[in-house]
Amino acid sequence: MKFAQSLILAASLILSSHALAADNYQVDPAHSFVNFRVQHLQVSYVYGRFNEPKGTIVLDDADPTKSTMEFSVQADKVDTGNSGRDAHLKKSDFFSASEFPEITFKSTSVKQLDDNTLEVTGDLSLHGVTKSITTQVKRIGTGPGMKGETRTGMETMFKIKRSDYGMTYMVPQVGDEVTLLIGIEAIKQ
Amino acid sequence: MGIADGGMNTVVCLSAICFHKACQMKPEDILIPTSIASAVMLGLLLIVRRDWIVPIATAAAMLTGMYLISKPAISYLPKSAELWLFWKILPICLFTLPLLYSPLPIRLAVLLILSAEAFGQIFSTFVGRWNGQEAILWITGLSAGTTLVWFALERLALRTKDWSVYLSLILIFACAAGVVGMGASSKFGRIGGVLSAIVLVSVLFSLIFRNPAFVLAGLMSWSVLLIILLAIGFFLNDTKPLHALLIISAVGFAWLGQLPAIERMGGWGRFITRMILVLVPLGLAVGLALPKFIENMKGELY
Numbered sequence: 001m002k003f004a005q006s007l008i009l010a011a012s013l014i015l016s017s018h019a020l021a022a023d024n025y026q027v028d029p030a031h032s033f034v035n036f037r038v039q040h041l042q043v044s045y046v047y048g049r050f051n052e053p054k055g056t057i058v059l060d061d062a063d064p065t066k067s068t069m070e071f072s073v074q075a076d077k078v079d080t081g082n083s084g085r086d087a088h089l090k091k092s093d094f095f096s097a098s099e100f101p102e103i104t105f106k107s108t109s110v111k112q113l114d115d116n117t118l119e120v121t122g123d124l125s126l127h128g129v130t131k132s133i134t135t136q137v138k139r140i141g142t143g144p145g146m147k148g149e150t151r152t153g154m155e156t157m158f159k160i161k162r163s164d165y166g167m168t169y170m171v172p173q174v175g176d177e178v179t180l181l182i183g184i185e186a187i188k189q
Numbered sequence: 190m191g192i193a194d195g196g197m198n199t200v201v202c203l204s205a206i207c208f209h210k211a212c213q214m215k216p217e218d219i220l221i222p223t224s225i226a227s228a229v230m231l232g233l234l235l236i237v238r239r240d241w242i243v244p245i246a247t248a249a250a251m252l253t254g255m256y257l258i259s260k261p262a263i264s265y266l267p268k269s270a271e272l273w274l275f276w277k278i279l280p281i282c283l284f285t286l287p288l289l290y291s292p293l294p295i296r297l298a299v300l301l302i303l304s305a306e307a308f309g310q311i312f313s314t315f316v317g318r319w320n321g322q323e324a325i326l327w328i329t330g331l332s333a334g335t336t337l338v339w340f341a342l343e344r345l346a347l348r349t350k351d352w353s354v355y356l357s358l359i360l361i362f363a364c365a366a367g368v369v370g371m372g373a374s375s376k377f378g379r380i381g382g383v384l385s386a387i388v389l390v391s392v393l394f395s396l397i398f399r400n401p402a403f404v405l406a407g408l409m410s411w412s413v414l415l416i417i418l419l420a421i422g423f424f425l426n427d428t429k430p431l432h433a434l435l436i437i438s439a440v441g442f443a444w445l446g447q448l449p450a451i452e453r454m455g456g457w458g459r460f461i462t463r464m465i466l467v468l469v470p471l472g473l474a475v476g477l478a479l480p481k482f483i484e485n486m487k488g489e490l491y
Contacts, residue, residue: 084490092425093374093376096271098425169259
């Protein structure tokens with residue numbers, strides 16, 4: 001009897017630990033977006049995006065502080081809908097993509113604010129400069145994909161000053177403050 | 190000479206204003222940094238009036254001009270070619286100071302090492318991606334090229350009695366700045382503009398005081414900075430290798446002006462022929478870079 005109880009206890013422990021284990025996700029570039037907007041001549045905004053973001057997410061629902069996020073985009077994937085401007089943005093007046101090909105974000109701490117919101121602090125590396133930023137990440141949902149895989153989605157919006165990253169060309173005609181709106185969809189591995 | 194100087198100055202100023210207007214720049218973009226850098230250069234030359242001040246004045250003027258052009262970016266430790274260039278201006282200029290009075294072989298050897306060190310640092314973000322052989326080839330090639338350009342310019346300046354060599358110098362530096370600027374880098378183009386202004390001030394000073402030492406003393410640091418700007422244009426931006434090579438080849442074309450047939454010509458004929466020889470590669474470089482630049486400027490990108 002005691003042996004059976006021990007067996008049941010061991011089995012339930014194994015099962016519960018499996019259920020609570022962190023989930024690994026891979027960013028789906030086809031359904032993830034790194035958009036930005038920046039003021040133009042202080043009269044309107046120019047919108048752009050970085051195509052094909054990559055990254056990995058580890059989500060630990062039991063202990064969100066153990067969650068981690070890493071994202072990257074290639075600086076030469078900048079796309080503002082104007083090929084001439086995009087070509088210039090990749091050069092040393094702006095992103096200097098030859099020198100700094102990758103823009104990365106790596107979380108350093110994650111806190112759960114409420115059921116659907118995480119506060120993520122991490123290092124944003126852009127144009128050879130790394131700075132810590134904190135942003136609120138809203139979890140949109142988790143559910144099955146078209147092929148039965150598990151997908152999760154999240155969104156965040158935050159602002160940076162490009163001059164903080166050494167990108168000072170054409171301020172203020174092209175605004176210093178850049179708003180980033182990032183939508184991520186990731187597939188469970 | 191006074192009228193000629195005034196004329197040359199007017200042409201350069203008019204060109205700067207036309208460039209300024211064409212690129213829709215504000216005064217603080219190019220006119221103010223260039224003017225202040227020129228004032229620093231001229232001030233130091235006027236105060237000291239010795240050839241050894243030229244590298245120091247070049248460093249002071251370049252740092253001032255570059256600071257005014259990319260001010261906030263320099264607060265970081267060097268990680269980019271731009272910041273490395275800023276930090277390297279002082280050693281590049283000051284290390285050439287003791288070389289002014291050294292024997293030629295020592296000058297050649299030290300300049301080669303100085304250039305290699307500067308290129309190695311400035312392109313440190315690339316060196317990691319180059320394989321060892323590529324890195325050695327590029328850095329050796331650029332350093333050897335720099336040393337050769339300086340040597341050719343110095344011998345030419347020592348040999349040529351008329352001031353075609355001075356005008357050639359100004360044109361080479363101004364066209365280099367233009368070509369770099371038209372190659373999708375307004376920032377480095379403007380930094381090249383500051384360098385051109387420094388050369389212009391030294392040349393005028395040299396002509397007014399009838400002392401070529403004020404040009405000869407700056408040639409080493411100017412040559413290193415010229416090749417660095419062209420290399421940055423090529424590696425980081427859209428400066429085509431052909432355009433950069435045409436600019437550099439102008440030094441060789443200037444040497445063609447020393448051919449005995451041209452040497453035998455009369456004063457103005459010789460001067461004009463020498464200028465035409467230099468203007469051919471420079472005109473080609475600017476002419477080839479211009480259409481793409483005009484197309485971009487028409488694009489209303491910003």
